[in-house]
Amino acid sequence: MTAHRRLTILTLLNAAYTYTLHEVDLKKDLQAHAQAIGTDGLRADLQWLHEQGLILAKQPDGVWFATLIAKGGDVQAGLSTVPGVARPEPGSL
Template sequence: MSNYAQVLTEDRRLVILRALAELPSYKSNSSILCTLLERWGHSPSRDQVKTDLRWLEEQGLLKVEEVESVLLATLSERGMDVAKGRAVQPGVKRPGA
């Protein structure tokens, strides 16, 4: 992966975590997250968003549930810590960095 692609991937993952952290239930679906990412300057495919959600789940930053053709993501406690900059996760951009 090129340096530029890596920066975009890490930022996209942070935006996902921060978006979930701002929602009252800390939960959203992949379709809504795709729309939110577009508002933050990303243009991901739905497949990219789903891949990021699965990767974030593997890291313990959120839980993913498959509902029909979308994924439902719920932020974990560790995911909240990474979103707020209280913990560091390689592969996710640090807030403010």
């Protein structure tokens, strides 16, 4: 479940106009995808994705923003893999 949620986060960031979303928007979008998560859990996922070099996670003034970077885009598209992030299903791209 965690691996699928992380893939969903990457997918949501990929679909965002600037490849960046605020944590509140991510929580709302995850809930819409039947993957509701609390703030602490989301922040843990964002920190983990940041440590893997898939996103930039910034915390100005205590709020979190996440930005997809090239490696994260490759994982989201199924062009590369990272243990802990699910691979996209065939035909879902």
